[in-house]
Amino acid sequence: MEMTTGLHAAFVAVVVSFAGWLLWWWNELWYAVPHNRRQTDGGAKLPPGYMGLPFFGEMMTFLWYFKILRRPDDYINSKRRKYGDGVGLYRTHLFGSPAIIACTPSANKFVLQTESSFLLVWPSLEIVGATSLVAVEGASHTRVRNFVVRAINQPDSLRKIALMVQPRVIAALDLWSQKGRVTVFNEAKKVTFENIGKYFASFEPGPVLDTLDELFKGLLDGFRAYPLNFPGTTMHRALQCREKAMAIFREELEKRKKFGVGKDKFDLMEGLMEVKDEEGKQLSDIEVLDNIVSLIVAGYVSTSLAIMWAFYYLAKFPHVLDKLREEHMPIAKKRNGDLITYEDIASCKYTSRVVEEIIRLANIAAFFFRTANKDVEYKGYKIPKGWKVICWVRYLHTNPDNFEDPMCFNPDRWNEAAKPGSYLVFGGGSRICAGNMLARLQVSVFLHHLAVGYRWELVNRDAGMTYLSHPKPNDGVEIDISKI
Template sequence: MEMWMLFVVLIVSILGWLLWWWNEFWYVSPVTTRCLTLKIKMPPGHLGFPFFGEALSFLWFFTIIGRPDNFISSKRHKYGHNVGIYRTHLYGSPSIIACSPSLCKFVLNSSDKFVQEWPTIQVLGTKSVITLDEGTLHGIIKSFIVKSINRPDSLSKIVHQIQPTIVAALQLWSQMPKIKTFDQVKKVTLDYTMRYTAHLEEGTPIDAIEKLFEGIVYGFRAQPWNIPGTTYHHALKCREKITDKLKAELEKRKQKKKDESNVEKKMQKKKDKSNVEGEIITISDIMDGLMEMKDEEGKQLSDEEVLDNVVSTILIGHISIAYAVTWSLQFLAKSPHVLLKLREENKAMFKEKNEGCITYEDISKLKYTNKVAEETIRMANLSAFVFRKATDDIEFQGYIIPKGWSVLVWLRGLHNDPSHFEDPMSFNPDRWDTRPKHGTYQPFGGGSRSCPGSALVRVSLTIFLHHLSIGYKWELLNPSARVNYLSHPLPTDGLEITITKL
């Protein structure tokens, strides 16, 4: 009996050893051979178990104990703090973690060497500007979206359009006994984001649409296991439903344009109202613009290309703003001295405007408010990391980044590193009196893949801060609530508050 038990223990031990080293044998050994030829090193780290890789360790730090920074800290402690590059296996792929400013900057600004490749590409949309390969079409679509939401003239119009919605929402919230901040802010940002992206017919229930987008968001950084019951599987189903709703709107517009074109041809055959004879272009939102857009060959975008970019623009736009606004209320509630200075500046502006709405030009004058917004964005870490993929074996400071491996650009690590920001977990807007060290602040990514709506997020947050500070006070109902860090950081209670007029 004892021999049998010893045999079982031996077999289990050998099996455990093989499983622990399997990924290293399978993925690292071929690269090690190339390293010897190139006379460079493999980044330190370990790829964990087959299939799972380091997913269990990742989930332990991010979701179980709620200390996401310890995932990187543990590697720094084991392999060296100043290495800044580690190997792992996450999201179904052997990966390199980039967490030094120099490496993050190198990856983000080398689109010829590192292509964007999200493991959750189906959730984000295969034809979306977020996931499209670099090229002419990507450039055309991104340029259009930037012009639509991120340029000064566009932002001026947006600031004017969204303020009545924000003011009305704040008044409504103050009449409620309590609110879940994140849920309420999402409804507001979704409402006005859809207004300039894709109007839906009157009566469309915003709550139902918001729930679908919420499901997609949770699939952003979920492990890509398409199994019923998983976050990723649910996200795919939500995307399918919201795409169907927007496709119905797209078909209505196509039919309307066709009918208008036929009428116009009959009435004025020679009159040209567009860049194509007989075709009418009426651009009232981003969907209209994408429908009229042409690719590098002069062909109009397919329905799939239009819909993927409409969905991703609404998704990224409204959710980024909602997270930023929610965290601003959390940080300000815990920093009364900051809130006091914020109120003083904005009340002065309010009097200057004769108690009217502010303009885009006014926002640049709110110096302290902009510092509060920037500090909120830094501490909230809306995107903990972004994904790239190495197109070839690439050397960086004596280490190899193997061809075909994923690269996780660990933005969160930049913003929470005390060597980059003094006392990084302290909410201190005054730190923005001086610019951060080059490459240490990348909340919206960098290079040609930087977020096209970064200015919109900052402007929207500043408008919320303005109207909140001049007219309202609020109190956290669960000031010690835990934080969920996946897919984006958020207090578990959705930031429950009571809000009242001053």
Template sequence: MQVGDWTWTWWFGLLLGAVPLLVLAVWDGNDAFYQAAFALRRRRRRQHGSSHGKLPPLPPGHMGIPLLGETVAMLWYFKVIRCPDGFIAAKKRKYGEGVGMYRTHLFGSPTILVCLPDVNRFVLQSPDSFGISWPSPELLGLASMFNAEGSKHTRIRGFIVAALSQPKSLGNIARVTQPRVVAALQSWAAKGTIVARTEIRKVMFECICEIFISMKPSPLTEKMNKWYVGLIGGIRALPLDLPGTSHNHARKCRRKLNMVFQEELEKRKKRANSNSSLGGEEDYDDLMSGLMQMEDERGMKLSDDEVVDNIVSLVLGGYESTSSAVLWAAYHLAKSPDVLAKLRDENAAMSQDKNSNFIDRDDISKMKYTAKVVEETIRMANISPMVSRVTRRDDIEYGGYTIPRGWQVVVWLRSIHTDEKYYTDPLTFNPDRWAKPPKAGTNQVFGAGNRTCPGNMLSRLNISIMLHHLSLGYEWELLNPDAEVDYIPSPMPVDGTPMAFRKLSTNT
């Protein structure tokens, strides 16, 4: 054998031995690093005789590769194989289903992922232990409820919940939105073919502008619609403030929106001053005026910045989520003719009783089947598939494990709503399942705890109104019924859901 042959053999042997070792080191190194850091913390705590005693271990799981953690694996499930429940299912298989919490590393942070009803509730209902942490808080409004914590959050939330649920605002919704919905549906039928996502967004935005700020459709509201789309695109994007990034664009959009609402606020204040000097009444009857006028028990009002930041954020919270829900309702109904027929019967009977196609809040509360369709749509749509928190003050112990201080906690709401333990045949659209209430704690579509969605009644109302007019007067057909679904940031058919749309031939 010549020297050259030996060299090759040597290199080959090294490669055979070293590459797997390197792969192993990269794969397990990150996990070992976090385990070691945690073990050190436990030891230190024991040495200092902490009153909390010995810390339980980290939840089972794996921290993935350095820096990226398991983000790529998660994106692979969501974006490549389009199986969003596969990521959690793999963890449940590997580490045990009953654990309900797993360690991982997602979106640049060490993370505990929680996915059982009780564990989710524990996290969402312990605001003192788990705080809020958005990648770009300024996009949600620094003075808005989304970013506020503790007593500040309680105070602002009190204002918003009261403004949203006062009969003056909620009761008027059906009245102000229906003409807009009816006009939109007529225009869709005139077109014959529509891209449902675009059209639904447009009409829902018009409705929300009307309800929240009494703004009629105009070139300005069209621009605002585009700014909101830009803002939404940046909320979960990498917070890189460089020209051309989604984050940078979203910041510009937020600034423009704040300016529009600031001007509106100034205009209203001037008008209110001149009205009161003339002994007149406030002439707006919408959410913004509710927020401007309301006082807490000490007689304090929200500051101008708080009003503006919150109203911009409320439109943000309400607009995209309700539009998605309406789109999914139309999508499932197109695929479930029996459900649509029952929905149509109930809504037609209501209109006949009233001798009018326009309904009000009380009528909606009487339509039991419609309510089931709404609940089933929201469950299946999983519009907020997950919410996140961060452990603030201390390590948190729960269920025999430790959630370390400073770690991100991702509450995987979606996995509850697609689990057959809680919902039989969970991926089938079946409104009748709501004939019985779901098991306690297994419906978390609007969250749980002190940040439960304050817009839940409003969105149910808006969806019901859309369903009433859709089912009464129209029929539609998906042009691409097998379109793939994008699951990030929230589930949506990739093609915007083109559909053939026409007036019902039986309509009188």
């Protein structure tokens, strides 16, 4: 009897151990072994790595480093320790797909510049808008991109935008100082959205803009949601929000087609409606609308986060704020209460270094994705067709091999250019951020008015950090602010 129980227990132990072993190695057996077996026939092998559990892959490990330990860069460091530096590629399984992580400048350069092999694929085209810049490819991408970049990212448009955004920035800072204590992230989102409303479609603060703000919150949730579209899902709600936001912009567009706009009005909608390509062709209505919506998605939270980090770092590094003041006081004097211009901002060399350093350390886009559309070989390693490639750019910006003392906020490091390929905050290749100069401009405008008019302190100097979905102090940067 005792012997039977012992045998039974041993059998159960063997089965459980085998099941555990199988679970642990399932993804390796399923995805990696077949690819690596082909290597014996002379093909390239997969980069080193571990592909995690069935379905979840390495998500738990990822969350462990990002959410529990709150040391996101140690996720990559642990791989470097385990598998060596190699060529800067590791295999894994993340966000529901087998994937290759690229975490060195040369590996990222290879991915971003081999555009015929690595495509930007969206889980749902409906959510980004099928004709928007972020969704189209090849010649259509170049065409739409030229339109958009001309409308928001080149000196002619930035000159107008600099003047257009300032009244709201000035009014917001004034209001914050009257309140005394504010949470910068929440307030920065409000002023950024008001400015977006103004220079995208000349909407003034009021019920329409408030509705749009709510709709965009719902829409943004859809970007992180599983692409399941039926009533009750986040994706379903996001698509409904998108439809309603599109309807508001469509109404405005129809109005303009019927009645035109005032001569003094310049905004993105007008720019996109009017701008022509080399053959004299204009964008269709749906292209105008899709692009307005996707540009708001791309620029709204990202810009608000950059502004939030500006307050944070300048409060922590007052000597940088002092140097900014030195640069901006003469401009304020020269302008004597008038708005500063794009040229004023462009002349501020130290400010541009501060902006770069804020954006480097903010790591707003920690990584972005491509999908291999064929088997690709890189330095003897294979990136299989259909796998995701994760351009892990955060690691480029926090790796001491690329930036000395990388976690230190030091604008003076920008006295010299970054090592080639080590600074990809705005991505690279033909999909490099279409609003990068606009984002820099908006942070610079804030820096000017802050430096010449305000003092502030962090309420929680030692607030902890969250890293998902974007890096942010837990309190959203609560400050006490007053006029100088």
